[in-house]
Structures are given as structure tokens and as C-alpha cells.
Amino acid sequence: MIIIENAHVATVDAAGTEYAGGHVVVGDDGRIVAVGPGRSDLPGERRDGTGCLVTPGLVNTHHHLYQWATRGLALDETLFGWLTTLYPIWGRLDAEIVGAAAGAGLGWLALSGCTTSMDHHYVFPRDGGDVLAAEIEAARQIGVRFHPTRGSMDLSRKDGGLPPDHVVEDTDEALAATEAAIDRWHDPSPDAMLQIAVAPCSPFSVTTRLMEEAAVLARRRGVRLHTHLAETDDEEEFCLKQFGCTPVEYAERVGWLGDDVWLAHGVHLDDSAIARLGATGTGVAHCPSSNARLGTGAARVRELLDNGVPVGLGVDGAASQEVSHLGAELRQALYTARQRQGPKSFGAREALRLGTIGGARCLGRQDDLGSLEPGKLADLVMWRLDGLGHEGIDDKVAALVFGPPARVDLALVGGRPIVERGELVGADADTLTANARRAHRRLIDAV
Numbered sequence: 302m303i304i305i306e307n308a309h310v311a312t313v314d315a316a317g318t319e320y321a322g323g324h325v326v327v328g329d330d331g332r333i334v335a336v337g338p339g340r341s342d343l344p345g346e347r348r349d350g351t352g353c354l355v356t357p358g359l360v361n362t363h364h365h366l367y368q369w370a371t372r373g374l375a376l377d378e379t380l381f382g383w384l385t386t387l388y389p390i391w392g393r394l395d396a397e398i399v400g401a402a403a404g405a406g407l408g409w410l411a412l413s414g415c416t417t418s419m420d421h422h423y424v425f426p427r428d429g430g431d432v433l434a435a436e437i438e439a440a441r442q443i444g445v446r447f448h449p450t451r452g453s454m455d456l457s458r459k460d461g462g463l464p465p466d467h468v469v470e471d472t473d474e475a476l477a478a479t480e481a482a483i484d485r486w487h488d489p490s491p492d493a494m495l496q497i498a499v500a501p502c503s504p505f506s507v508t509t510r511l512m513e514e515a516a517v518l519a520r521r522r523g524v525r526l527h528t529h530l531a532e533t534d535d536e537e538e539f540c541l542k543q544f545g546c547t548p549v550e551y552a553e554r555v556g557w558l559g560d561d562v563w564l565a566h567g568v569h570l571d572d573s574a575i576a577r578l579g580a581t582g583t584g585v586a587h588c589p590s591s592n593a594r595l596g597t598g599a600a601r602v603r604e605l606l607d608n609g610v611p612v613g614l615g616v617d618g619a620a621s622q623e624v625s626h627l628g629a630e631l632r633q634a635l636y637t638a639r640q641r642q643g644p645k646s647f648g649a650r651e652a653l654r655l656g657t658i659g660g661a662r663c664l665g666r667q668d669d670l671g672s673l674e675p676g677k678l679a680d681l682v683m684w685r686l687d688g689l690g691h692e693g694i695d696d697k698v699a700a701l702v703f704g705p706p707a708r709v710d711l712a713l714v715g716g717r718p719i720v721e722r723g724e725l726v727g728a729d730a731d732t733l734t735a736n737a738r739r740a741h742r743r744l745i746d747a748v
């Protein structure tokens with residue numbers, strides 16, 4: 302057993318219980334045995350948490366790991382301009398590039414306090430090899446719990462969509478490959494390290510038939526559904542013109558509202574759309590840094606939460622948000638909410654809830670992840686908050702959210718360390734960096 306003591310423990314349970322100078326006991330089965338005040342008298346390997354805050358591991362609910370290979374491009378573009386600049390480059394992706402990008406992206410996420418991440422991969426070049434297997438291998442090496450989605454695009458420019466012809470797939474082939482990914486990888490067990498979701502890309506890159514049949518497929522197989530929705534004004538205009546309705550009305554029409562669905566962004570939502578998401582239990586992956594980088598607007602997170610919508614945080618792809626640091630996203634979420642509605646509208650503990658239990662709800666893992674309670678999986682982070690950047694901020698949760706990104710002293714996934722004293726356990730950061738540099742160079746030189 303691992304016993305963390307003398308730490309400030311923020312459990313993020315329903316009551317928001319915290320212990321100043323508390324303990325967390327992790328069992329050999331990878332689940333939490335006990336959480337409480339003071340010390341534990343159970344025997345085990347003791348970790349001193351003096352000067353640290355222990356929280357549930359952060360859950361990343363939206364990402365495109367392959368984009369680590371195309372950071373720093375189209376820096377001043379809107380979403381549609383950014384996409385049309387990058388699609389031709391992404392058309393050259395292969396398994397080696399995606400594996401290197403995923404290693405870098407997931408390594409960086411782990412160092413930022415993330416213990417569970419999804420990935421939304423939707424570019425499958427014909428001769429690119431097995432890109433999904435490449436990123437799954439990277440996740441195994443880093444040690445994060447992984448929810449890759451089998452994405453897809455089948456609506457190209459010649460049919461009225463945004464992507465060029467050579468980056469889209471045939472509808473039936475995309476559906477068959479998605480089901481094959483479920484067969485090969487999806488683990489439905491409560492302590493799963495790997496779960497697949499079904500994720501056609503967006504209204505402007507996917508046909509109505511693919512959206513409808515993807516929903517049927519996911520429900521037949523008992524897996525979750527994910528897509529981009531209501532990210533920009535351009536998308537809203539596209540939906541009004543093509544479908545005669547708003548993005549959320551379109552989602553409802555194609556069977557895409559429900560408590561097995563979570564949507565990336567949800568920026569442009571009116572009151573009735575928010576009410577529909579709440580009534581159906583449809584989740585939202587809030588990506589405030591990406592929305593700021595692309596200037597798409599600020600999601601109405603206060604209203605989403607007040608309507609009962611499950612809201613998690615996402616860093617989004619590293620090409621639309623070069624920081625890609627989930628710990629830093631806590632502060633960005635708080636700042637974004639306060640820019641809209643003032644400092645009393647959203648607090649540090651709500652930001653932490655979005656990053657933990659909110660994300661777990663989006664991924665359907667709230668029974669096992671997202672809070673520190675006996676019986677739940679021991680996915681947790683011990684943040685060091687007694688250095689120059691945080692010393693003097695007595696409220697430890699405020700220090701984490703309002704202060705600079707904190708060093709991760711220890712990150713556990715199912716009780717196994719993936720970060721120790723600010724270093725990755727399963728990989729060497731210099732090697733990940735060199736691999737990512739090579740992948741970027743090879744991709745850019747090929748175009």
C-alpha cells in the first residue's frame with residue numbers, strides 16, 4: 302500500500318470535503334482504501350505530502366494528439382482558415398509521426414497533472430499505417446488511462462464540406478474501421494485503462510448518414526459518442542444553410558443528444574440549446590485556451606452548470622493551443638468565466654471540479670474516477686505548492702488554480718506512479734522531445 306500523509310487533501314467529493322494535513326491510503330488493487338484527516342495507522346510505503354496538495358488526477362476531455370507535430374502554424378487564423386491551412390499537412394500523417402506526437406503530448410499532459418486523457422483522431426491517410434495503434438502504444442508507455450476515439454470525416458469540399466478530398470474516408474469504410482477499433486481495443490470493465498468512443502469530426506466535415514449510423518453503432522456496442530459542436534459562428538452559419546437549424550437542433554435530429562454523448566466546445570449555445578443539453582444529460586468538453594487562441598468566443602459555462610450539463614476541461618489539439626497543459630487550463634477556465642460574469646460567478650473549487658469529476662462524467666467514468674473516495678480508482682496527483690511560485694497563498698486549492706502551473710510531485714494511475722518528483726516514470730522527456738522534433742520536421746519537409 303502507498304500512504305500519502307501530511308498533505309492538504311481536496312477530495313472533490315459531492316460535499317467538497319477537504320483535509321488540511323490529511324492522508325490518502327492506496328491499496329495494492331489500485332483503489333483508494335481510506336481518505337481522512339491526520340495520519341493513517343495502516344502499514345505501507347509512506348509518502349510525505351508536507352507542502353503539497355493532493356487532488357484527483359485531472360481528466361482531459363478533448364484533444365488531438367497528432368497535432369503536436371504541427372504546432373505554431375496558422376497562428377492568426379480563424380478556425381476555418383486554420384483548418385484549411387492544416388488539412389493538407391495532416392493528409393501526410395503516418396503511424397510514426399502520430400506515435401511521436403502522442404508520446405510528447407501525453408508525456409506533457411502527465412507532467413501537467415493529467416491521469417486520464419481522451420484523444421480525438423479523425424485523419425486516417427490511406428497509406429499512413431495503424432495510427433490508432435501508435436497512439437495507444439504511446440499511452441501505454443506514459444501510463445495514463447486512455448480514451449482514444451475513432452474519429453472520421455466523409456464530407457469533402459466537392460460534396461459541400463470543408464476538408465479536401467484526400468483527407469476524408471468512404472462512409473462505410475469509416476464505420477467498419479470504427480467497429481473494428483471497438484472490437485480490438487475497447488475494455489468495458491470498471492478499472493479499464495483503455496476505452497474507445499465513436500467520434501465523427503464535425504457537422505462541416507461529416508455526412509448526415511455517418512452521424513446517424515455512428516450513433517446507432519455506438520449504442521449497439523455500448524460505447525460513448527463524441528464530436529465537435531457549436532464551436533464557431535461559421536459552423537452555425539453552415540448548419541443554418543445546410544440543415545436549416547442550429548448545431549444543437551441538428552445534433553438532436555441525428556440522434557446525438559444523450560447521457561452517452563459529450564461535445565467539444567459548446568461555445569455558441571442559446572438558452573434553449575443549453576436547456577436541451579441539460580435535459581438530455583449531454584456533456585460538454587470546455588476548451589477555454591483553444592477558444593481564446595482561435596478567437597471563437599467564450600463558452601457559457603455558468604449557465605451550462607446551472608442547467609445540470611456535465612462539463613469537463615479539454616486542452617484541445619496542440620496546434621490550436623500550444624500550451625496543452627491541463628493544470629493551466631484550470632486557471633484559464635476560471636478567467637474565462639470571470640471575464641463574462643465577474644469574479645463572484647466562478648471559483649477555484651469549481652474549476653477543480655470541472656478538471657476532475659466533471660471530466661469523469663463526460664467520459665462516463667464518474668463511478669470510478671474524478672474524486673478521492675474509498676473504493677474509487679487511485680488516480681491522484683500530489684502538487685508541490687511550497688516553492689517560490691506558490692508560497693504565501695494559504696488556500697491550497699487557490700494556490701493551484703490562481704498560481705503558476707505547479708510541479709507534480711507524484712501522479713498515480715490505479716496506484717502506479719506515472720510521475721515522480723516532476724519526472725516521467727515510463728519515458729524519458731528528452732527522447733520524447735527528440736522524437737517529436739523529428740516527426741515535425743519530416744511532416745513539414747514532406748509538404
Ligand SMILES: [Zn+2]
Binds near residue numbers: 565
Ligand atoms: Zn478539437
